[in-house]
Amino acid sequence: MQDRVAPSALKPALRDFSADHRLLSINTATVRRQGDLATIIEACARAQIRAISPWRDQVAHIGLPRAVEAVKATGLALSGYCRGGMFPADPARLPEVRDDNRRAVDEAEALGASCLVLVVGGLPQYARPGSAPSKDIGAARAMVEDGIGTLLEYARSAHMPLAIEPLHPMYAADRACVNTMGQALDICDRLDPERSGMLGVALDVFHVWWDPDLSAQIVRAGRDRLLAYHVCDWLVPMADMLNDRGMMGDGVIDLKAIRAQVEAQGYQGFAEVEIFSEHWWAKPMEEVLGTCISRHRSVV
């Protein structure tokens, strides 16, 4: 049997991206300044891109029926739908939070997304503006877990997996108080101990590349909890904490090393490019998509 041990069993798996871009997905925020969702979908189809991950505001802008129609017409897959979440809020606003997130599940289902990505929110005054200010991040985290638990029941009935996206700790106050893979997986363990496949994580290298515990947590997640894989790069220096993410290869993240670990768990999904960048938003859509394709083949 010795001679049947494949090389892939001796080192982390890594799918070959060099020949084509079948496994590339474009998060549509990457080119949100260059056109509306219909225009982005057409441009992606022209570039033979096979998957996208759209944002709710982009869908709302052209209307859900038209978005569904455009996705169907082009045959694009959806590697995710962005985004549900923003759970921490004043008690009086929890019904609003619940309904808003249920609509996100419904939209994801209508669009045929593979999962709904959750950006969970930070302190309540930022997650749901108008909520009473708080400095209690522990309380915000408890509200997040309650919110996900509540949404999960609804998501199960819609067969729509929820992907918790841990955000970089620099966004802990205002965007997401789930800041590490370990923290996200703790929530998964508590809310979905049976590992049903309906709750997992979206791993974005920008948010987690620094974590000394990353490798161990990727193994812990395993294939059934790795629901999405997002790439961009971390620039040094970074001009802006929100809108200066780098194109893959332009920063310091060891992209292939992380992807190898994710794929060693059996991840077979897309590598989704999500870049918030004033630099790239200022360029023509075709140039940005072309660069995503070439970097996908060379450095992702």
Added chain:
Amino acid sequence: MQDRVAPSALKPALRDFSADHRLLSINTATVRRQGDLATIIEACARAQIRAISPWRDQVAHIGLPRAVEAVKATGLALSGYCRGGMFPADPARLPEVRDDNRRAVDEAEALGASCLVLVVGGLPQYARPGSAPSKDIGAARAMVEDGIGTLLEYARSAHMPLAIEPLHPMYAADRACVNTMGQALDICDRLDPERSGMLGVALDVFHVWWDPDLSAQIVRAGRDRLLAYHVCDWLVPMADMLNDRGMMGDGVIDLKAIRAQVEAQGYQGFAEVEIFSEHWWAKPMEEVLGTCISRHRSVV
């Protein structure tokens, strides 16, 4: 015996800062634009501030002998000396790294500092510019641990405790690849398993406030490894990743909650104000120091 249980045994300890500012220390970077170290020391003495933590470049600017003399003349304590570190480097440059850090220990000793704060460095091209570029943060972390281990022998002979300062993950690439209390304490456990008091951590709330594991790691550190406690605040929004730290009370950090946990471990040292801020650097030194004093008494 029941009636001998003090209230402090039933809740986290918290020293009363409201009556005076005996436990305030000023990290001299907080007012580095407003004057040289001699001027800062005079201003602190006038404001009846009892401790400072100076930076090497500020000491070098006026010369070590003059700095030592000014500290002695005013009777100021040093809650730390900033900073040693920046360990990752090309192999050929390791003697330079070693010698540079030994000089930092010598200076800290001459000044009578309570500890040398270590900002450990990120990837080698940023820690020691000119070193070969690398994306291998794991290798950088190994170099950091080697560097601290080497320096620790020298520091022991000089009786100068080394305080590893975990820096916020947003500085992992370019400033410090030790980014959590847990990671710093892992290094302490490996290099100083006997808990000699010669190796510990500097806890700066700006860097660690977001960490879901913070409370557990403060307990793990214990009194003998909590060598310094730094305060400022986390502003939302933050205009600049490096130089927009907030004055205590102006941001989202629950300062008293963190200090209570630190003091529950028996920490008896200063609360050191370290604020890198274009906003505060533009104000007169007396105004900044006065604000530090009032906020120390009210919100720290």
